[in-house]
Amino acid sequence: MDDLIDDSGPARGRNEGEYTVSEISGAVKRTLEDAFGRIRVKGEIGRIFRARSGHLYYDIKDDRNVLACTTWKGxxxxxxxxxEEGMEVVVTGKLSAFGAQSxxxxNVEAMEVAGAGALMAMLEKRRVALAAEGVFDPSRKRPLPFLPEVIGVVTSPQGAVIRDILHRLxxxxxRHVLIWPVAVQGRASAPEVANAIRGFNALPPGGAIPRPDLLIVARGGGSIEDLWGFNEEIVVRAAAESAIPLISAVGHETDTTLIDHASDRRAPTPTAAAEMAVPVRLDLLAHVDGLGARQARAARGIVAARGQRLTDLSRGLPRADALLAGAxxxxxxxxxRLPATLRARTARARVILSRLEGRIVPAALTARLADRRRRLAxxxxxxxxALPRATRQKRARLDLVHLRPAPLMRLMRQDGERLAGLADxxxxxxxxxxxxxxxxxAALDRLRLSLGYERTxxxxxxxxxxxxxxxxxxxAVRAARIVTIQFAGGDTVDAAAGQTPPRGKPKPPAPDQGSLF
Structure with a gap:
């Protein structure tokens, strides 16, 4: 070290240590990591930046200072x-230095919300923001089908929730039930629930996997942290966008999550969701039986009332004998009157015939014959x-035809057609x-039969x-000795006629013949 330091400069004789930039940066990093190896820090999340690489950069701050935080992609x-920005959290990680920027x-490895109060404040803030967008608008909610054929259930395949739903159904x-297994707690809960809701909606109608008519998103009770996945925005938006009617059954009756506001119906428990999904079959059968009985009673009552009405009206009608008596x-x-009328008509015809006979005399016939002879002459x-003239015309026409065969044929054809038409x-x-x-x-024969004495x-x-x-x-009968009596059907009987017996005691008939009287 002493060889690297030039003592000939102005600092000769001073005892302060002198380092390179890399040395001091490394020393600071080692000091920070040794003194703050693994720590927990409480604060409010500030700005957040997610890099294209997947790393997450954000700040933790209080009212005076800011601490830069990093969470790597893994x-x-x-x-x-x-x-989220504004969330009060407690983060756990290691403090380190980045010498390139001093x-x-x-480096945050774990994060949790700093108490229930902070969670509720964040939950209310999120609820207000989503409500302002119209996600919770009642006009978006759809009615539940009365009797769905297929029910889709989004829940964990383990636990009592799915057993309670299936048992109650x-x-x-x-009904036919499709289960989409998801995690109902933890970091993976929100994306799995949202994907399940969107996956059920993506099923095509009439496909190999039947598309549900109703969805149930269910989970048992728990703390607010346990149910937090159903407050995530991705889950709430998936529930609001679902084209299939959706029932949320998350937690107990006192638990409220944001999916409850976005769903079409909220159930206090998973069992209550199953009760909302389908009616009671026995109740429906009893109701149908009751309607059938009411219909039968109503039909019998209508028939009885109409029958009584018909009876009452028939009393006011005249009897058939009375209607036919006049006819x-x-x-x-x-x-x-018919025999007398026939005799009168016959008598009138005889009179007319007698008059005509009087007009037919030999002189009139002779005059008529003379007139006819004169006309014939x-x-x-x-x-x-006229006959010679017509003969000459026909002969001239025949000569003309002999000279011209074509007109003859045409004339013969015309005459043939005319003859055929006349024949038709x-x-x-x-x-x-x-x-x-x-x-x-036939008409005269029917008239003869109707006017004949046989009908009489x-x-x-x-x-x-x-x-x-x-x-x-x-x-005339008394004057005749033997008379023939003709009855209907042409049957005849011969009987003896006699004088009318005197008034008083009847005279017995002769022993050898009968009497008409």
Whole structure:
């Protein structure tokens, strides 16, 4: 050392030690690390800077001084809480110096919040900031499905929470349950819960893994530090952005986390979350049975009321006999008048025929025949004149046709077509005339049957004949000895007729013949 120091300079004769920059920096570093090997420091986090390499640089300060802190990339995941500006924490680490800049800093290996009061203050600050963004807006909350087919549960696969949820679902209404295992405590809790919520929402509908209709984020009770992962902003935003309705069941009834404000429904316990998720199957069956019974009673009541109403209305209607009595009476009167009407019509026809017979006399016929002969003679005279002229025209036309075959063929074709048309018209007309004649004949036959005396016989009447003569009065019957009585269906009976017995005691009939009276 003495060889390296030049004593010829102005400091000759002084006894202070003289060091290089590196020596003094190394000595300071060793002194700091020896005196403050592992320490705990309490303070408020100031500015925070995260380098692209993953290292974390921040300050711990109080009301007068600032201590620079460093957490290397491999140590960040071991911190129990994520550092935030303004958070009061207690950090644990080693104090060291950085000679290149003549600075010292604390290499932080562990970090914890400095007491429940600081945590609550930070929690309130975060809640106010998220509420100002509208993350907790009630209009964002969705109604829960009445009976979800698939329920997704985000919780730890170990512990009583998942067993309580499955047991309660099985008791109330068994459903298909998908479990996404996550850490519910510690540094890894927040990112795993957020990833689980987003993972359930990313499942496509109708895929190999069914997409849940409802999500339950559940954890048992614990201290505020244990539940802190459900207060992290990443979890709160994932719950608020979930397209699937979400129930938060974190802690006991007295525990409140920020995910409770962002979820669509908060359950005081995981068991209560299962009760909110599905109804009671037996209650639904009983309700359906009750509705069916009410429907049956209502239907029976409606039918009974309508039947009573129909009965009441039917009392005001007249009886069928009363409705048909007038028509029956008119029919009987018409039946009684029909024979007399037929006889009157026949008599009028005979009168008309007699008048016509009077007009048909030989003189009139002779005059008519003479007129017809005169007209026939005139037509014969005209025919004698017109026939030679028509013959000459036809012969000239025939000669013209002989000279020109083409017009002949055309004329023959035209005549053939005309003849075919006339034949079709003739067939159609004949068929139509035949059909009309047949229809008229059928109508006249029906009229004959309806006006014939056989229909009268069907109503209980009979025809009395003396041979071929029809007897229409009692005098004619008394004058005849044997009469034939025709009944309905064409049946006839021969009977003996006689004189009308005198008034008083009836005269017995002759032993050898019957009597109509």
């Amino acid at each position: 140590q960040v995941s071991q911190l129990s809480v994520a550092p 600075k010292y800093n604390l 099985r008791d109330r209404f068994p 029956r009476q008119r029919l009987d009167l018409a039946s009684d 005139e037509l014969g005279t005209r025919l004698d004149t 018209r003739l067939v159609t007309g004949a068929r139509g005339r035949h059909d009309r004649a047949r229809d008229r004949l 016989l069907d109503r209980g009447f009979a025809v009395i004949r003396d041979g071929d003569r029809v007897l229409t009065d009692s005098a």
